[in-house]
Amino acid sequence: MKAEFINPFLTAAKNVLETMAQTQVTPQKPRLKEGNTSYGEVTGIIGMTSEEITGSMIVSFTEKCILKIVANMLMEDPKDKIDDEVVDAVGELTNMICGGAKAQLAKLDHKFALATPNMVVGKGVEISYYSKAPTIVIPFETAAGSFVVEANLSEKA
Amino acid sequence: MKAEFINPFLTAAKNVLETMAQTQVTPQKPRLKEGNTSYGEVTGIIGMTSEEITGSMIVSFTEKCILKIVANMLMEDPKDKIDDEVVDAVGELTNMICGGAKAQLAKLDHKFALATPNMVVGKGVEISYYSKAPTIVIPFETAAGSFVVEANLSEKA
Numbered sequence: 001m002k003a004e005f006i007n008p009f010l011t012a013a014k015n016v017l018e019t020m021a022q023t024q025v026t027p028q029k030p031r032l033k034e035g036n037t038s039y040g041e042v043t044g045i046i047g048m049t050s051e052e053i054t055g056s057m058i059v060s061f062t063e064k065c066i067l068k069i070v071a072n073m074l075m076e077d078p079k080d081k082i083d084d085e086v087v088d089a090v091g092e093l094t095n096m097i098c099g100g101a102k103a104q105l106a107k108l109d110h111k112f113a114l115a116t117p118n119m120v121v122g123k124g125v126e127i128s129y130y131s132k133a134p135t136i137v138i139p140f141e142t143a144a145g146s147f148v149v150e151a152n153l154s155e156k157a
Numbered sequence: 158m159k160a161e162f163i164n165p166f167l168t169a170a171k172n173v174l175e176t177m178a179q180t181q182v183t184p185q186k187p188r189l190k191e192g193n194t195s196y197g198e199v200t201g202i203i204g205m206t207s208e209e210i211t212g213s214m215i216v217s218f219t220e221k222c223i224l225k226i227v228a229n230m231l232m233e234d235p236k237d238k239i240d241d242e243v244v245d246a247v248g249e250l251t252n253m254i255c256g257g258a259k260a261q262l263a264k265l266d267h268k269f270a271l272a273t274p275n276m277v278v279g280k281g282v283e284i285s286y287y288s289k290a291p292t293i294v295i296p297f298e299t300a301a302g303s304f305v306v307e308a309n310l311s312e313k314a
Contacts, residue, residue: 036244036278044287047204047213047272055273056204084285087193091287115204115272116212116309117287121193126278128241130201130248152273 012100044094169257201251
C-alpha cells in the first residue's frame with residue numbers, strides 16, 4: 001500500500017471524531033499489522049474499490065472508547081455496555097471516516113466507490129484480509145481510550 | 158432487496174462449490190435474516206457497490222462443511238480444524254461466489270464493483286449490516302454440512 005494512502009485515513013478519522021463526537025484524538029505512528037486479531041470490542045469493516053485498487057478499511061474501538069464517543073454523539077451519559085445503538089454508531093463512523101478518506105484519495109486521482117459497512121462485536125475476534133498486501137494500522141488515542149484504523153489496499157490483479 | 162437479486166447469488170454459490178470443490182449443494186428456501194449472529198464458524202464478507210445500489214454479501218460455513226469443501230479443493234484429507242489455509246479458502250470462495258453473482262447481476266443491468274473480502278473466524282460472532290434493508294439468507298445443504306449466503310443490498314441514499 002502506497003505511503004501517500006495513509007494520510008487520507010488518518011486525517012479523516014481525526015476530522016470525523018472531532019466534528020461528529022467532539023472527541024479530541026491523537027494519532028500515533030502508523031505500523032504494519034501483525035496477526036489477525038481485532039483490536040477492540042467493536043469493529044466496523046467497509047469495502048472500497050477503484051478502477052485500479054481494491055481493498056477494505058477497518059475501524060476497531062475499545063469498549064470504553066466507543067461508549068464515550070457515542071455518549072458525545074448522542075449528548076447523553078455513556079451507556080454501560082455495547083448495544084445495537086452503539087453498533088450502529090460504529091457503522092456510521094466507519095462510513096464517514098471512509099467517506100472522508102475517499103474525498104482525500106480522489107485528490108490523488110484515485111476515485112473509490114464505497115460499499116456498506118458491516119460491524120463485528122467481540123474482543124479478540126480473528127478478522128483477516130483476503131490480500132497478500134500488508135495491512136497498515138493507524139492507532140489513535142483519546143481521553144477515554146484508544147481505537148485503530150486499518151487499511152489494506154492493493155492493485156487489482 | 159429485489160427478489161430478482163436472489164437468484165444470482167444462489168446460482169453462483171452452487172456453481173462455484175460444484176466446480177471448485179466438486180461439492181454437490183442443495184439450495185434451501187431463501188428467508189429473511191433474524192438477529193445478527195453469524196451462521197457458521199468461518200465467515201467471508203465482501204462489499205459490493207454499483208451506481209445505484211450498495212451493500213455486502215456474506216458466506217458463512219459450519220466447520221465440518223468448510224473442512225470437507227477445502228479438502229475437496231486441495232484434493233487432500235480434511236484438516237482437523239480451521240487454519241489459515243481454510244480461512245484463505247473462504248476468502249477465495251467468497252470472492253468467486255460474489256464474482257459469479259456480479260456476472261449475473263450485470264445481465265440485469267446492474268454493474269457492481271467488488272471490494273476485497275474479509276474473513277471472520279468464530280462461532281456465534283455478532284456480525285451486523287449497516288443498513289435498514291432486510292438481509293436475505295440463502296441456506297445450502299451439502300453431504301458434509303451446511304452453509305449460508307447472505308446478501309443485503311439497498312438503493313444508495
